[in-house]
Amino acid sequence: MLDLAGELRGWIEEGREFAVATVVAVGGSAPRGPGAALAVDSAGTVIGSVSGGCVEGAVYDLCLEALRTGQSVRERFGYSDEDAFAVGLTCGGTIDLLITPVTGQTRTVLASALSAAAGHEPAALALVARGPAELLGRVLLVRPDGTCEGGLGGHPDLDRVAAAEARALLEAGRTGTVDLSASAARGEPRRTESGGGAHCPGGLTLLVESNVPPPRMIVFGAVDFAVALARAGKFLGYHVTVCDARPVFATHDRFPEADEVVVDWPDRYLRRTGTDARTVLCVLTHDAKFDVPLLTAALRMPAAYIGAMGSRRTHEDRARRLRSEGVSERELARLRSPIGLDLGARTPEETALSIAAEIVAVRRGGTGAPLTGSNTPIHRDAAVPGRPAAA
Incomplete structure (x- = not known):
């Protein structure tokens, strides 16, 4: 329920009485994971979601009942083969919910x-x-x-x-x-x-x-593509930093949705700021004098994703330069280049979407292939040691 922190905190400060339904277990294909929540106050106001709409009406009634009785209850919802219109998850999964009146x-x-x-x-x-x-x-x-x-x-x-x-x-x-x-x-x-x-x-x-604090996305290169990518990063819940050595381009006016805009040499800033297993690094500088020292450092640091923009020819030249700097084949294999998924993107916004899609695929263990005709599970997480699961 912590994903509703802003709204629920306001409800408590206003003295509202309310109940919360929290997803505590899932089975099969379910749209929301453990921790997702829906809250209802005594006036019938509702916020949040536990199923993407499949069972919200029934959960709403359960919250009102919990407010009336003052008792917590656990309920399971699943797909009904006999009546497709009955309350249930038409996606075929099951979810267990705990409905709790928030008192005392x-x-x-x-x-x-x-x-x-x-x-x-x-x-x-x-x-x-x-x-x-x-x-x-x-x-x-x-x-x-x-x-x-x-x-x-x-x-x-x-x-x-x-x-x-x-x-x-x-x-x-x-x-x-x-x-x-x-x-x-x-x-x-x-x-x-x-x-x-x-x-x-x-x-x-x-x-x-x-x-935990939101994961970081660091975008190197204050270019038009970076403006769109910063916007996409914020939409995905990242703390976004844009870094470029050129003060005329790296300004808050150009990147209003970035949390930070840093004027510094990219490799120097990266070494200074550090990374962790959730950090996403997007190199859009497209210039060997920035790219090579930056990626030499990045590929030896913890990160969830490292991508670099450029054509296939640029990538081959970049890889050759990185090898000459002592970057191993194992380290080089971490690099996503050319960056992004093949969406046929051309505009900065489309390119940002392709990069964001690849980041999500890496984070969640997706293939990037169309779901139509695919037999792979729709909802799954990448099993990467040391990488936190999404909340």
Whole structure:
């Protein structure tokens, strides 16, 4: 539910009564993953989505019922073969939802979690997604330093174990489920991160939502294509930086949607700012004196994606120069060049779309091929060690 932080934080500050339906498990092809949420206030105002529209009406009614009863409930929705118009997921998957009225201690803890999420402060929110009825919907907020707020309502050792598991997911930047066995209160948990919410009889299943700062997209080269790409990067949720050594081109007026515009030599800035496993690097400078030292550094740093603009001839020349600088074949294999997917793009906006599409495909493990006639799963994540899953 942290993806609704801005709106829900406002609801709490206004004193609204509301209930939240959170996706706690998915099966098969489902449009939203664990953590997606829909909220309804006592006046019937609704925000968010849990299914892209398939079951929203039924979930809306469940939220109003939770507000009336004050009780948390878990419901499953799936595809109905007998009646295609019945409430269900026509995509063929299943989703498990936890519907929780936000009251009492839950409201206080959620207010802190939403404030952290809205301020891009790292924190993990652990929610009891399966277990005894009296514990459903209990929440525990865990911060990177190990401090906690709230509790799961069981033995103090249960909170300690749950906090340790939530902190581990936070450090990895992951959102997923954790199973705590009946012996968790004695400090002996059994843990899974399947995202499917498998139940451990006699224990608890927690949904842990990790809030981490947005991943970075660094665009090198203050060209027209970069203007469009910065816009696309913001749309995808990246913190966008544009870097160019030429102050006349690298201006905030030209890149109003970028979070940062840096005037510096690209390779020097890259070494100075650093990267991580979620960082996306897009090299649009198209000039060997910038490209080669920049890519020599980039290909030896952690990054989720490294792409460089240029024709196939430019790429071959660039690769030759990089090899002469000592870049290995393994390092060179990380480079996406020419950058982007083959969409027949010509304009800056179309080119930005092709680059953004390739970034999504790499991030999610997609092929870039048309779904028509394909037998591959529509919804899946790339299994890349060390790369956080999307929240």
